[in-house]
Amino acid sequence: MNELQDLYREVILDHNRRPRNFGELEDADRVVEGVNPLCGDRMTLYVKLDGDTVQDIRFKGTGCAISVASSSLMTERVKGASLQDSLALFEKVHAMLTAPEFNESAEIEELDKLAALSGVRQYPTRVKCASLAWHALKNALTGAADEISTE
Numbered sequence: 001m002n003e004l005q006d007l008y009r010e011v012i013l014d015h016n017r018r019p020r021n022f023g024e025l026e027d028a029d030r031v032v033e034g035v036n037p038l039c040g041d042r043m044t045l046y047v048k049l050d051g052d053t054v055q056d057i058r059f060k061g062t063g064c065a066i067s068v069a070s071s072s073l074m075t076e077r078v079k080g081a082s083l084q085d086s087l088a089l090f091e092k093v094h095a096m097l098t099a100p101e102f103n104e105s106a107e108i109e110e111l112d113k114l115a116a117l118s119g120v121r122q123y124p125t126r127v128k129c130a131s132l133a134w135h136a137l138k139n140a141l142t143g144a145a146d147e148i149s150t151e
Contacts, residue, residue, distance in 0.1 A: 003025065011073075011116035016065040019076035025058040031144070033062075034136040036128050041067040045136040052083045054141075064129050066120060071133035073114055083141050090138045097127050 025046035043061030047054060057079050059071045074093075078086040092111060096118050103108050109115075116118045120130045138144070 003071040005119065008116040008119055012065060012069040015069035019059075019068050019072035020073065021058045021079065023058055023060055025056055028056075028058075030140040032136040032140045036063070036067065036132050038125065039064055039067075039129060041129055041132055043071055043133060043136065045071075045133065045140055047137075047140045049083075054078050054081050054083070054086055057137075059133065059136075063132070064126075066117070066126055066129040067132055068119055070130045073116070074133045074137060077112075078137065079116060081142070085146055087138065088133050089114075089142055093132065093134055096113045097121060097131055 025045075027046055027048060028046035029049045030045075030047040032047075033042045034045065035041065041061070041063030043059050043063060046058045046060075047057075048056040057075045059075055061068075061071070062069075078089065081089070093114055096111065096115070097120055102121075111118075117130045120126045
């Protein structure tokens with residue numbers, strides 16, 4: 001298990017140092033601001049849709065390594081995905097981060113690199129860091145709100 005934890009740690013560090021899809025998206029259809037007042041994470045998520053597909057997605061902001069890595073991993077995974085698949089992925093990641101009954105062995109393989117975020121479950125105060133971008137995604141895709149806070 002230590003090798004797996006080391007691999008997950010490396011994925012988080014890599015996506016924090018070199019975040020994918022970082023920066024503004026000028027022609028975004030949806031823009032959502034997110035803030036985690038507990039640790040100061042702030043991000044803006046930009047989503048460009050083509051029908052029911054996430055054509056492009058980018059983010060900018062500042063935050064801890066977990067917040068930045070989660071945003072990067074999320075954008076990498078949902079770019080090109082359908083809205084339905086993206087929202088289903090939100091539910092799986094949210095369960096991985098928060099649900100006591102989450103079946104790691106059955107679900108982790110399907111999540112691929114996103115499984116690197118599973119270690120956050122051990123640190124409840126960091127769950128909001130990992131989930132900030134995901135809540136912004138859900139709001140962007142459902143049109144629920146253009147600003148979120150993880151308070």
